[in-house]
Amino acid sequence: MAGKKHHVLRNPSGGWSVKKEGSARASGKFATQKEAIEAAKAISQKQGTRVVVHDRNGRITKR
Secondary structure, X not given: OOOOEEEXXXXXXXXXXEEEOOOOOOOEEEOXXXXXXHHHHHHHHHHOOEEEEEOXXXXXXXX
């Protein structure tokens, strides 16, 4: 792994986003955190990155 991560974050306009570290845009937007985590795992497996999950307050809950 190159040290990059995909973050599962609360989207300010509602729902949850998957965003690659250092990227300006989200890789995807989802209605639930569970859907976002599943998508982040699939994306990170393809790209060789790690998944970091944040709670609704922005704190890291899982790495």
